[in-house]
Each structure stands twice: as structure tokens, then as C-alpha cells.
Amino acid sequence: MDLTVVASPAFIGLLVLEFAVAHAQRRDIQTTRDTATSLSLGVGSVFVNAAYVAATVGLYLWVHEHRLVDLGDGLWAFAAAMLAVDFAYYWFHRLHHEVRLLWASHVPHHSSQRYNLSTALRQTWTPFTGLPFYLPLALVFSPAQIATAYAVNLIYQFWIHTELID
Numbered sequence: 001m002d003l004t005v006v007a008s009p010a011f012i013g014l015l016v017l018e019f020a021v022a023h024a025q026r027r028d029i030q031t032t033r034d035t036a037t038s039l040s041l042g043v044g045s046v047f048v049n050a051a052y053v054a055a056t057v058g059l060y061l062w063v064h065e066h067r068l069v070d071l072g073d074g075l076w077a078f079a080a081a082m083l084a085v086d087f088a089y090y091w092f093h094r095l096h097h098e099v100r101l102l103w104a105s106h107v108p109h110h111s112s113q114r115y116n117l118s119t120a121l122r123q124t125w126t127p128f129t130g131l132p133f134y135l136p137l138a139l140v141f142s143p144a145q146i147a148t149a150y151a152v153n154l155i156y157q158f159w160i161h162t163e164l165i166d
Helices: 008-024 030-065 073-098 100-110 117-121 127-139 145-159
Strands: none
Touching: 008 117, 030 100, 030 117, 030 127, 030 145, 073 100, 073 127, 073 145, 100 127, 127 145
16 A cells, blocks of 8 residues: 555645644745646546556566565565665656756656645656666565655655745
8 A cells, every 4th residue: 555645634634724824923835726736746646557557567476586685574675665764766867857858757746846745745647767766676575665665755755945944
């Protein structure tokens, strides 16, 4: 089960809360059109990513069968997976800003006129650009560990997309 899908009701609730707080503070951080675009991109990415996962899960399982080490499923293994996914995410995100072809995939996330929680939902519809960054992790971690750590990382990223928090 994808934790980001499970967290979606909380995302929506926090969008409403952010809107209410911004309105109470008389801060103009949202427009209906921009937020609708963000939500549309987010919903679309859920379907695209579901198809992508279905298409690549076998590849991750195959790579994991040829793993270099087996850390098991304990707390330390998950902590290591979190660090590894964060490292992969850093390079994924950095290179998506520096390499023009990758930027073309990432730019919709940065196309909002406002900076609010809805912009965090502007996820890519080209998830295959992450394959070179995340697939090598299957040499050490199970696909379930990678997926869970990735979802936790993505949920964390939601919080940093608002002007209301300094």
C-alpha cells in the first residue's frame, strides 16, 4: 500500500487548514486556478505512478534477487534505507535541476505562481527518470523497504512547500 495515497486525506485537510490560516492572516498564497492545477497534476501522477510501479516492480525484484548484502527487515535496516533513499533523492532532485532533459520532467513542479502546500502535489508524470537513482538501492534493500522509505521521504517533502512556515 502506498503511504502517500493513505496520507492524501491529511494532505487535503492541511491544504484547507493552510488556506484558513492564510486567510486569517490576510496572506495571499493561493488562487483557485493554481490550486486546481496542482491538485489535477497530483491526481494524474497517482495514476501514472501506479502504472509505473506495476511495470517496474518485477525489475526491482529481479535486481533485489542479485543483492550484494541482506540487511534484513529490522529497524536498523529501515533507518539505513531511509538514509539511502534520501541520498538517492538528493541526487535525483539536484540533477533534475541541472540537466535540461531531466528539468523538462521536473519543471511542472516549479510552475506554480504561488508557494503553498498544493505545490507539493505537483508531481511528475515521468517517474521513469528516477530509475537510475533508485533502482541500485535494490542491491541492498527490498523493494518494500525502498517504497516505504520513498513514501516517508515524499510525505516529509510536503511540509516544506508553504510560505506560512518560516
